[in-house]
Amino acid sequence: MQSDRISDMATPSSRDLGRALCIVTGASKGYGRSLALQIAHLLLPRSVLLLVARSADMLQALQVDLVPIVEQAGLLVRCVPTDLGLxxxxxxxVRVAKESAAADTDHVLLINNAASLGDVSRFAISFCDPAEVDAYLSLNVSSALSLTAGVLQAFPQRPGLRRTVVNISSLCALEPFPSWVLYCAGKAARNMMFRVLAKEEPDVRVLNYSPGPMDTDMQAQAQSCSADPALKQSFSIMHSQGKLLSCHESGAKLIRLLLEDEFPSGVHLDYYDL
Ligand SMILES: NC(=O)c1ccc[n+]([C@@H]2O[C@H](COP(=O)([O-])OP(=O)(O)OC[C@H]3O[C@@H](n4cnc5c(N)ncnc54)[C@H](OP(=O)(O)O)[C@@H]3O)[C@@H](O)[C@H]2O)c1
Incomplete structure (x- = not known):
């Protein structure tokens, strides 16, 4: 049995994430869904959990799964079925966040998790159509910046308010992976965007967290579609040898970082560094 429960680790400096407005993008499945379930246990009464993705049915299924926690903890969960690429x-x-947050919210926590892998079945020299590249960047780069800006404007700095922005990053922000030109470029751009934000807004806690290879739909696409044979094989071997992480164990490390709240703002931290 894996020791991936927060309670199995050394005690973090805080036991909860406060009376929070927590926004998780890409919450309908995979890592975002797992994060939402874990975070819900750490929110104080009257906190609001906003679940954002396109698939209304899958968000509602998550909302149902959250009912026991929500009732026990006195939380409000709202689904926002929408396309963040628009x-x-x-x-x-941003509108639903403003409408929903409690007046005494003391923590705004935005987790920019939604992303797509893009077409990994082709190499860089095949991307001749700028509209195709723009469409990819619209969701994977522009929307993360615009949503973060909208949320920080909607909840400006004030005494007693903690503001935390997480960018779910990747090793691909730092290392080139052949046949993953869109994904690597998008993750690299996102990292720098959030590093700039950390410099500009010293009160905002900014974290680029690389969750490691996890067993999700995105990972399945990587295994089946990557044009680069060595990359494709390495992911398939990780899968067959059971070396992919569960979303829960990667999420537990991120949550521990958020509870301790000691990371230098703007830093890039990887699951395997911790
Ligand atoms: N899995 C890995 O091995 C791995 C490794 C490193 C980093 N990551 C990163 O971890 C994060 C989560 O990845 P995952 O593996 O959980 O991916 P996933 O299973 O493909 O889930 C992606 C999520 O993003 C949402 N999404 C996609 N397009 C959207 C759009 N246009 N508007 C709103 N939401 C949208 C999806 O929901 P809908 O389809 O319902 O919209 C889904 O909830 C990503 O940032 C990814 O880059 C993953």
């Missing part, structure tokens, strides 16, 4: 999706998410 301006309307950003605007809706």
């Amino acid at each position: 301006k309307a999706g950003i605007d809706t998410t």
